[in-house]
Amino acid sequence: MELLQSTNHAVIPDWMSAEHSMGTSIMAVSFDGGVVMGADSRTTTGSYIANRVSDKITPITSQIYCCRSGSAADTQAISDYVRYYTDQHTIELNQEPRVKTVASLFRELCYANKANLMAGIICAGYDDIEGGQVYNITLGGSLVKQPFSIGGSGSTYIYGYCDSKFREGMSRDECMEFVTNSLALAMSRDGSSGGVIRLVVIEKSGVTRHFVPGNKLPTFWDQ
């Protein structure tokens, strides 16, 4: 990497060889019977947008997904490990794993390797024992269960908006609207977030994916 930079400086600018980061705005909201997860779609290396349509919502089991923010490589590796450990656990358990268990596995990896990782993960899903749940695993490796959670660099711009708009007992569609509006606001202010909004709704009956194209994002006073 460094060799290329010093000898071919004019050909390959430094921003093309920076680490892939997911600037990101991610979010998950639980409702009675499931969760709505949402994310933007921008992956950057420095200031170059390496992928403007990335999918940051990754399945771990058929009913438990995670939103990834931070280093793309780190979070992909972690979620691959968690999927592997969860598969093995499911065999021993002989039933679908709980969201709490998968979140706990994320925490184990993130905390034990905190010095070498940069990963902010929101793990959410549905299980028969506690219904829809959202767990946030922070950069340091702490695990906290929340009614809704926001993450990534874009989330800093929408804390106030989310705190004022969130209500207990929202319906599935109200949650989807809440996520869409919040992410649209984050994407419009954060340079590292943008592209399209991907939504994943997880319920007992199954998982549905929704898509809001970049030119159909909700608009606000300045657009």
Added chain:
Amino acid sequence: MSGIGTGYDLSTNTFSPDGRVFQIEYCSKAVENSGSAVGVRCKDGIVLAVEKIILSRMMIDSSLRRCHIVDTHACLAVAGLSADGRVLVDRAREEASQYKSIYGSPIPGHVLAERIANFVHMYSLYWFVRPFGCSIMLSVYGEKENPQLYVIEPSGVVYRYNACALGKGRQAGRTELEKLEFDKLTCREAVKELAKVIVVNCREEGKDKQYDLEMIWVCDESNKKAQMVPKSIVTEAHEYAKRVAESDDEMDDDDE
């Protein structure tokens, strides 16, 4: 007894021509000769009871524990060599605590039972260790589970039961326990029933050896926490059982 498996019983890693591992079968003998242990799965929990034979009048009767707590929601009782049992208790505790640490939830019953069984089984594979000379009655009642009772034998098999009896009085114990209605029985009632089964049915006639009843439960009454059954309840049940035993004796006398 000698000559049963002549030649093929010297080591755990030898099969006999008819497909038996005699060392494992001899382990069961150690269990069969121990003090009786009975357990029953009720509608609101599980109760385990052990006939603790006291070897010396000078011994403090709270020592020589045969009932052990494994985790807040799980406990077990040992039948057979109690020192071997202690190793399994430590292993069970380790499994339960490690599971909670990694997966964030208390260990489910069937997972704990299988982990203990695999551990026990491992000691039947190698010539340089001897198998465990004890059976374990494991009771688990987790937050979102039904009450479960398992028995792990020295061979490493594990079965789930509604009720079980191990040790000297197991034949009589099983016959009596079969009469119970498990889905209607509460743990409070079960404490008395088990005391009666041990004192009346399992104990050999005319045995004067000093013994004590040790009971452990995990049930709704104990808030799903594994704990030794409170002394007052055990004493009351023991007195009840002794009264039943005496009245049975009187009835026998009358027949004569």
